[in-house]
Amino acid sequence: MTTPAPRPSSPSRPAAPSGPSRIRVGSAPDSWGVWFPDDPRQTPWRRFLDEVAEAGYTWIELGPYGYLPTDPRVLAEETGRRGLRVSAGTVFTGLHHGPAVWDRTWEHVASVAALARDTGARHLVVIPSFWRDDKTGEVLEDATLTAEQWGHLAAQTERLAREVRDRFGLRIVVHPHADTHIDTEENVTRFLDATDPGLVSLCLDTGHYAYCGGDSVELIKTYGERIGYLHLKQVDPEVLAAVRAQGTPFGPAVARGVMCEPPRGVPELAPVLAAAEALDVDLFAIVEQDMYPCDPERPLPIARRTRGYLRSCGV
Template sequence: MTELGDRLSPDKVKLGVCCTLWWNDDFPAIDADISFGQAVSEMALAGFQGCSIGHKYPSDAAELKAALELRGLRVSEPWTSTYFTVGRMRQKTIEAFEQTLRHVKALGGTELVVAEFGASSHLLPVDVFANRPVFTDAQWDDLTSGLEELGKIANSAGMKLSYHHHMGTGVMTRADVDRLLASTDPELVHLLLDTAHIAFAGDDPLDLARAHADRIGHVHLKSIRPEVVRRVRGEGLSFQEGVELGVFTVPGDGAIDFRPILEVLADADYQGWLVVEAEQDPNKAVPLEYAKKARAHLADLLGW
């Protein structure tokens, strides 16, 4: 175990992996016909302790929990999209969140991840930068008050809510993240640090981690390929086109140096999930190969 691994030890952090290495939940056509069973078996084989929930997973909590436990896995997070910034969606958003909470609680999970997708450009075949929403002050108020309401619901259930800044959305850049965190109660709304989404947006993930280390409640570790980022910007490509071109990759590949980011987390006594992610086309990037590459890179940094 390294000095860094002593401070981010197995009793403090858990290593997970997102199923987006095996298929894409935003764009189901990006698929290599890999089954749920194969995917979770490969997650365990690569050496991970947990995983996110994807669209190929069994919907029955007991069935899913049994399948994960068989492989020594736990649920690292579910995903719930919020729609607080568009009309007549507040109550529907809260109800969807509560349904997700009940499901993940039945699975023994404690983490909840959300992102505001009101008017998002990331699912559309349009320039992801030029067409992402810019919220009005009223929309920001609707978003932050809504997130705090979800945070209260999560806390009352013994769960933790973390907000995921995301390409193509109204909370995409460092300035957006700063505003969201300044406008929400730190006891209710934590930050999901996604190293690649903030880098894709044009900001520095290390600077973001340093600035908000005390708010980080969940971490997605993924890297970027800068030449693809430049192409997406220069050619006005969509988020899907960027994914298909390989804009994202795993730690141990791409341009992001993860050691200083993990040092910041260690200095802040971070405790929680470190989740490897890379939305890649599994027909081009063999999922098990990239999962093992990422796990080996983390083992080199942490010593475990």
């Protein structure tokens, strides 16, 4: 009797390991239209915590420092009684400027890292500074780094990783982001190739990577050992084509709806999650649907539907 050959897996949906998922799903203030520590158009922080728990999530990020309480005891009480835990804090850096910006950078990083550590998080999401203003579109610096600036970016990121690890016990995950110098496939791979895998991992944001023309599944396949964290997000292809053609800055593009509710956009998240599962490592996958500004009644229904959709993807 001849044993039938196993059916090959679809190349767009890598086979995930059997057993419980090692991906822990959460959401972030961003999905409630929160971009700033304080803004009257944003959802109040208590409402965010209530609604993110109601939507079925157990993990959250801190969001912009100062939006949630910065006293770790208060924050632990507020999250704990809602059944929530903190996965990461977020910082913005301009490390390509070299050692001259270190002291100012570290002052900001240390505050966020301390709160993340004290609330039980193990990651710090590092976002590069924007080369143009995300509101006005004003060009702040050249969109292309020089060789010297690439050297500063790599060296100072490794320095940041060591300091954050040694002082706070956290691992940094660098977030490729639209309108920054770590954005396209070319720039992401150049950054990864220039930094120490033992120190620097990536926060792969599926929406930002698609916004800049990248393929998340291929990045996971090629640089799987560097993927330390996920942000789950989709872009609307029609809006994206329009904002690219018009050279629209990222902030106004978000206001036009370039980041959309899954599964209405790209990339398809099921193959991304399958590729991530195939790595067989523990990963956070935090939903981060940019919606600033937005009506405060919008986020909760979207969050509920998104959580249900992700369950249909196996996480």
